[in-house]
Amino acid sequence: MMTSRVALLVEAAGHLRRTGEAIAAIEGQTQARWQVLSVTSDRPMTASQAARRLGVTRQAVQRVANELVEEGLLAPEPNRDHRTSPLLRLTAAGKEKLDRLTERAEVFHEQVTSALGPDQAGQAADALHTLLAVLRQREDGRSGR
DSSP: OHHHHHHHHHHHHHHHHHHHHHHHHTTTOOHHHHHHHEEEEEEEOHHHHHHHHHOHHHHHHHHHHHHHHHHHHHHEOOTTTTSSOOEEEOHHHHHHHHHHHHHHHHHHHHHHHHHHOOOHHHHHHHHHHHHHHHHHHHHHHHHOO
16 A cells, blocks of 8 residues: 555656756756755755755755856855865845746645645645654664764
């Protein structure tokens, strides 16, 4: 039973990724770039910190971050804790780009929520929160954290 539920979750994640790529493309971005912009919007962080939050490799984030710096959407700033690992800060242009991406995504999210209805959308969110908590707990137990 759980196998079929995981398969459904993976299929839904695929649909969401493709939709995210389509939304990002409208703004001349990729979903990977969008994610790096988003994760650095709360506070400046290193590529390693961003990678941990996103669950990807530092090298993947660094490659994307370098592109975003070249475009003026991110800016490196000195890191007093590690001089060879700068903090990545969202620029004003980066914030504008992220805001446009977020606005486009919200339209899609509202359509999905409307199709599900508020009760079913809330139940799905609750189930996903619980699933993530269980998965994180199991992962933390295995890694000895």
